[in-house]
Amino acid sequence: xxxxxxxxxxxxxxxxxxxxxxxxxxxxxxxxxxxxxxxxxxxxxxxxxxxxxxxxxxxxxxxxxxxxxxxxxxxxxxxxxxxxxxxxxxxxxxxxxxxxxxxxxxxxxxxxxxxxxxxxxxxxxxxxxxxxxxxxxxxxxxxxxxxxxxxxxxxxxxxxxxxxxxxxxxxxxxxxxxxxxxxxxxxxxxxxxxxxxxxxxxxxxxxxxxxxxxxxxxxxxxxxxxxxxxxxxxxxxxxxxxxxxxxxxxxxxxxxxxxxxxxxxxxxxxxxxxxxxxxxxxxxxxxxxxxxxxxxxxxxxxxxxxxxxxxxxxxxxxxxxxxxxxxxxxxxxxxxxxxxxxxxxxxxxxxxxxxxxxxxxxxxxxxxxxxxxxxxxxxxxxxxxxxxxxxxxxxxxxxxxxxxxxxxxxxxxxxxxxxxxxxxxxxxxxxxxxxxxxxxxxxxxxxxxxxxxxxxxxxxx
Amino acid sequence: xxxxxxxxxxxxxxxxxxxxxxxxxxxxxxxxxxxxxxxxxxxxxxxxxxxxxxxxxxxxxxxxxxxxxxxxxxxxxxxxxxxxxxxxxxxxxxxxxxxxxxxxxxxxxxxxxxxxxxxxxxxxxxxxxxxxxxxxxxxxxxxxxxxxxxxxxxxxxxxxxxxxxxxxxxxxxxxxxxxxxxxxxxxxxxxxxxxxxxxxxxxxxxxxxxxxxxxxxxxxxxxxxxxxxxxxxxxxxxxxxxxxxxxxxxxxxxxxxxxxxxxxxxxxxxxxxxxxxxxxxxxxxxxxxxxxxxxxxxxxxxxxxxxxxxxxxxxxxxxxxxxxxxxxxxxxxxxxxxxxxxxxxxxxxxxxxxxxxxxxxxxxxxxxxxxxxxxxxxxxxxxxxxxxxxxxxxxxxxxxxxxxxxxxxxxxxxxxxxxxxxxxxxxxxxxxxxxxxxxxxxxxxxxxxxxxxxxxxxxxx
Numbered sequence: 001x002x003x004x005x006x007x008x009x010x011x012x013x014x015x016x017x018x019x020x021x022x023x024x025x026x027x028x029x030x031x032x033x034x035x036x037x038x039x040x041x042x043x044x045x046x047x048x049x050x051x052x053x054x055x056x057x058x059x060x061x062x063x064x065x066x067x068x069x070x071x072x073x074x075x076x077x078x079x080x081x082x083x084x085x086x087x088x089x090x091x092x093x094x095x096x097x098x099x100x101x102x103x104x105x106x107x108x109x110x111x112x113x114x115x116x117x118x119x120x121x122x123x124x125x126x127x128x129x130x131x132x133x134x135x136x137x138x139x140x141x142x143x144x145x146x147x148x149x150x151x152x153x154x155x156x157x158x159x160x161x162x163x164x165x166x167x168x169x170x171x172x173x174x175x176x177x178x179x180x181x182x183x184x185x186x187x188x189x190x191x192x193x194x195x196x197x198x199x200x201x202x203x204x205x206x207x208x209x210x211x212x213x214x215x216x217x218x219x220x221x222x223x224x225x226x227x228x229x230x231x232x233x234x235x236x237x238x239x240x241x242x243x244x245x246x247x248x249x250x251x252x253x254x255x256x257x258x259x260x261x262x263x264x265x266x267x268x269x270x271x272x273x274x275x276x277x278x279x280x281x282x283x284x285x286x287x288x289x290x291x292x293x294x295x296x297x298x299x300x301x302x303x304x305x306x307x308x309x310x311x312x313x314x315x316x317x318x319x320x321x322x323x324x325x326x327x328x329x330x331x332x333x334x335x336x337x338x339x340x341x342x343x344x345x346x347x348x349x350x351x352x353x354x355x356x357x358x359x360x361x362x363x364x365x366x367x368x369x370x371x372x373x374x375x376x377x378x379x380x381x382x383x384x385x386x387x388x389x390x391x392x393x394x395x396x397x398x399x400x401x402x403x404x405x406x407x408x409x410x411x412x413x414x415x416x417x418x419x420x421x422x423x424x425x426x427x428x429x430x431x432x433x434x435x436x437x438x439x440x441x442x443x444x445x446x447x448x449x450x451x452x453x454x455x456x457x458x459x460x461x
Numbered sequence: 462x463x464x465x466x467x468x469x470x471x472x473x474x475x476x477x478x479x480x481x482x483x484x485x486x487x488x489x490x491x492x493x494x495x496x497x498x499x500x501x502x503x504x505x506x507x508x509x510x511x512x513x514x515x516x517x518x519x520x521x522x523x524x525x526x527x528x529x530x531x532x533x534x535x536x537x538x539x540x541x542x543x544x545x546x547x548x549x550x551x552x553x554x555x556x557x558x559x560x561x562x563x564x565x566x567x568x569x570x571x572x573x574x575x576x577x578x579x580x581x582x583x584x585x586x587x588x589x590x591x592x593x594x595x596x597x598x599x600x601x602x603x604x605x606x607x608x609x610x611x612x613x614x615x616x617x618x619x620x621x622x623x624x625x626x627x628x629x630x631x632x633x634x635x636x637x638x639x640x641x642x643x644x645x646x647x648x649x650x651x652x653x654x655x656x657x658x659x660x661x662x663x664x665x666x667x668x669x670x671x672x673x674x675x676x677x678x679x680x681x682x683x684x685x686x687x688x689x690x691x692x693x694x695x696x697x698x699x700x701x702x703x704x705x706x707x708x709x710x711x712x713x714x715x716x717x718x719x720x721x722x723x724x725x726x727x728x729x730x731x732x733x734x735x736x737x738x739x740x741x742x743x744x745x746x747x748x749x750x751x752x753x754x755x756x757x758x759x760x761x762x763x764x765x766x767x768x769x770x771x772x773x774x775x776x777x778x779x780x781x782x783x784x785x786x787x788x789x790x791x792x793x794x795x796x797x798x799x800x801x802x803x804x805x806x807x808x809x810x811x812x813x814x815x816x817x818x819x820x821x822x823x824x825x826x827x828x829x830x831x832x833x834x835x836x837x838x839x840x841x842x843x844x845x846x847x848x849x850x851x852x853x854x855x856x857x858x859x860x861x862x863x864x865x866x867x868x869x870x871x872x873x874x875x876x877x878x879x880x881x882x883x884x885x886x887x888x889x890x891x892x893x894x895x896x897x898x899x900x901x902x903x904x905x906x907x908x909x910x911x912x913x914x915x916x917x918x919x920x921x922x
């Protein structure tokens with residue numbers, strides 16, 4: 001791992017030759033590229049480059065390799081584990097200029113986009129096609145960013161994570177070579193699965209510049225429902241039973257009693273402070289989604305579910321889901337002025353209620369508030385520790401809670417991160433989880449990036 | 462790539478110390494391990510080892526590395542591209558002794574098995590649980606074999622390929638180290654996706670000894686249907702329309718007019734010689750599957766579908782699907798004494814009808830017969846060239862047809878192999894498809910198997 005700061009001057013000159021005004025060393029721009037949504041660990045790059053094509057990214061990479069300077073891909077800046085901070089300096093490669101939708105095939109339900117296209121931009125583009133890209137990690141992340149972190153979110157329980165929704169990639173390697181992985185066929189056994197090797201590699205193996213994505217038919221019928229439960233176990237058991245029955249629930253999101261309080265505070269909703277589950281059902285006909293909702297209502301009724309409410313009107317549905325989506329931010333109103341430290345362990349669903357209950361008790365016994373929301377069908381949940389980043393006691397308390405949460409999840413056969421990735425924040429957790437496999441990961445890194453210039457300091461120490 | 466045949470004697474002695482009678486150098490056993498179902502390229506190993514645990518596989522690998530002798534994992538021997546032939550000699554590691562089901566969690570819909578467990582064995586074990594493992598590549602392959610080739614089959618259109626159904630692996634590396642990839646969480650962003658790097662790597666990066674698999678709820682209601690179509694386009698367009706409507710078709714299999722003739726010949730079915738599609742629908746209730754079948758019937762009626770027949774009784778359904786499953790073998794009756802050369806290109810579904818039509822014309826203009834069946838919802842189809850392996854003119858003709866088929870699929874944005882893998886048979890095709898990415902695949906291979914001892918001669922030249 002090498003940073004030759006003395007190289008930056010000549011490199012900036014060569015980048016300027018290539019990109020003209022699309023190179024910046026101003027403090028404001030460097031500061032903007034120093035961090036994602038993470039609350040600590042900001043580190044500005046020496047320079048920010050704004051390419052507009054795969055070819056320009058390739059040339060930038062070749063220059064960085066020539067000067068042995070780190071390169072850090074940057075998208076919407078919404079990552080949560082410090083993936084984009086320039087911990088060893090170098091060039092932040094801002095990919096938001098690669099924002100073209102290159103090809104769309106409605107018949108094949110696939111689309112090829114540049115890495116800087118955001119989720120919202122893509123779905124706006126698809127509006128008249130009857131198709132959609134269902135991945136929903138909350139933030140309006142770029143496609144490249146979602147690929148880098150292995151993102152998922154509320155719809156993964158039915159439509160899969162980003163891993164299941166990418167058919168192929170264009171990737172710029174450290175030395176500027178450009179490769180294409182996968183393709184447009186819906187499945188392939190042609191050689192190593194470099195597509196999935198790149199997904200979740202956080203910019204440490206290559207820079208994704210284009211992706212071919214699977215799309216889904218926008219369902220003709222959609223209904224939402226929400227239920228409160230006497231107990232957390234009742235909520236989780238309802239979802240387990242629904243999955244075991246093969247009911248294709250499209251979304252099922254837990255909001256725990258503390259998070260419900262946050263929703264009430266922020267939106268004056270007057271909800272009962274008890275664990276709630278927000279459901280969404282998709283199907284080809286109204287009859288099909290009603291049937292799904294009825295079946296889940298029966299399961300919920302048998303498991304302490306109360307006040308199962310349907311919302312089949314678009315307006316009502318949007319109101320419900322807006323509340324869920326804003327839950328993370330809404331809960332910040334519980335402790336004005338504090339920041340939220342978002343965690344994302346994922347455990348086998350049979351251990352989920354136990355894991356959430358123990359985590360709840362741990363937070364309640366601490367000095368911090370911590371609402372919990374979760375993608376309950378996947379066993380993935382978020383504790384959001386509300387803390388003051390300038391108060392070292394609170395930082396320590398949040399860190400202690402997070403460490404205990406990760407240990408708890410690992411002891412239950414889970415993972416330290418279901419969807420946010422490792423970045424700089426979870427390096428020690430990855431070592432606990434995959435200690436025996438890390439030498440293999442390192443060997444792959446060494447093979448693809450022998451100089452260690454691609455997003456150094458992430459995933460590994 | 463090194464084979465030191467002189468090392469075989471001492472290696473066999475050390476293997477015998479380890480495994481006792483579970484080591485064989487007899488010609489019959491070596492011959493059995495010289496090939497899969499492939500019709501050419503058989504190459505016997507020097508010795509066959511029959512381990513019964515991950516630990517024994519680890520020790521065998523360490524011995525092979527010590528003596529610098531190739532190791533070739535072997536399962537059910539049903540692969541189709543020569544993956545298991547010992548082209549550089551060495552030790553065939555027969556994993557069928559690793560046949561235990563290690564853990565089952567009905568609540569989590571997951572199971573951990575050893576690599577030698579077969580698909581049928583697993584589903585027999587699951588019989589009373591209400592769960593199933595839906596992957597259906599036709600042959601009763603082992604889990605390890607399906608992972609090695611990136612297998613899929615008739616149910617991938619709804620339930621995904623093996624790639625989407627593996628949560629974690631235990632892998633023995635070339636030098637005998639044992640690593641665990643993934644885990645039991647339904648999703649994870651913890652470091653590089655070594656699980657999917659191993660899937661489809663054909664035993665060239667490591668030897669999979671255990672796998673944790675996702676299971677599916679056995680649907681409460683199932684119905685099958687079959688329809689003949691005036692044209693191939695009508696059949697394909699019906700399936701495209703169904704997918705665009707979001708109808709969750711569980712299986713949709715094309716049998717072309719030549720393959721229908723084979724079915725008639727073998728089973729005296731008296732079917733009309735026209736393209737047929739076999740459908741299967743899964744749902745939580747009878748009403749749900751009837752609705753799916755009705756919707757598809759309407760789509761088929763509008764697209765030249767004739768005689769849409771339902772089969773909701775188990776017996777009737779089994780009869781239909783047995784016919785489809787036996788299609789490949791049944792078609793051999795069209796040319797008694799010949800062998801079948803099975804291909805498996807996969808193209809974007811919008812090009813599927815065109816690709817099949819051109820391939821049909823190409824076969825019809827050749828000296829060979831070649832029925833076509835296909836997993837139409839994925840764009841994946843099999844031409845089965847019926848030829849005499851001892852007749853060099855017929856071998857050349859089949860090879861020429863296959864080359865043209867691969868070129869056609871690649872020109873349409875497809876892949877040379879949807880589910881069979883590269884082995885020795887498709888090395889040149891892989892170079893055509895992924896020439897720019899092969900150096901990266903080679904770098905990964907070099908990083909994980911620097912001596913080139915893991916299944917040499919496969920995937921790469």
